[in-house]
Amino acid sequence: MTNVRSFRLSDYAPLTNLLQNELSTTCYEETIEAFGRQLSWDSELVLVAVVQNQVVGMIIGTIDNNNGYYYRIAVASSHQRKGVGRALIQGLKKKFDQRKVNRVLITMDDHNTHIQPFYESLGYRPGDFQSSMNKLSIVVGN
Numbered sequence: 001m002t003n004v005r006s007f008r009l010s011d012y013a014p015l016t017n018l019l020q021n022e023l024s025t026t027c028y029e030e031t032i033e034a035f036g037r038q039l040s041w042d043s044e045l046v047l048v049a050v051v052q053n054q055v056v057g058m059i060i061g062t063i064d065n066n067n068g069y070y071y072r073i074a075v076a077s078s079h080q081r082k083g084v085g086r087a088l089i090q091g092l093k094k095k096f097d098q099r100k101v102n103r104v105l106i107t108m109d110d111h112n113t114h115i116q117p118f119y120e121s122l123g124y125r126p127g128d129f130q131s132s133m134n135k136l137s138i139v140v141g142n
Helices: 009-022 025-045 084-098 113-121
Strands: 003-006 046-051 054-064 067-075 103-108 129-131
Touching: 003 084, 009 025, 009 054, 009 067, 025 046, 025 054, 025 067, 025 084, 046 084, 054 084, 067 084, 103 113
Parallel strands: 067 103, 103 129
Antiparallel strands: 003 046, 046 054, 054 067
């Protein structure tokens, strides 16, 4: 069973290992930068998925102008297609709902366009995707 919760400092080493294994070098560097900034702004919007005490996924979210954004999601290859990504998105959506955001958008960039069909399978539509000309480091979290 997948447990989704906010990031804890003890998750840092397993999480960075997961990201190094699953992301390209450029994507990893951008994600780590965004991860650090989001932790300093609002660590409650960085969620991890844990299965049998092992970090197997993460999602970074942010809130800007009362819109919630899914910024980056990563799931260990060994746990893909097992509901982990869905659980992460549902967990972050719940956080957004608690904060009464107006709209939830998916930030798209060169690194995650391949997972657009996954978001669409969860009910998101073309108008919910926003091209990321700005990195998360430029977006200010609330």
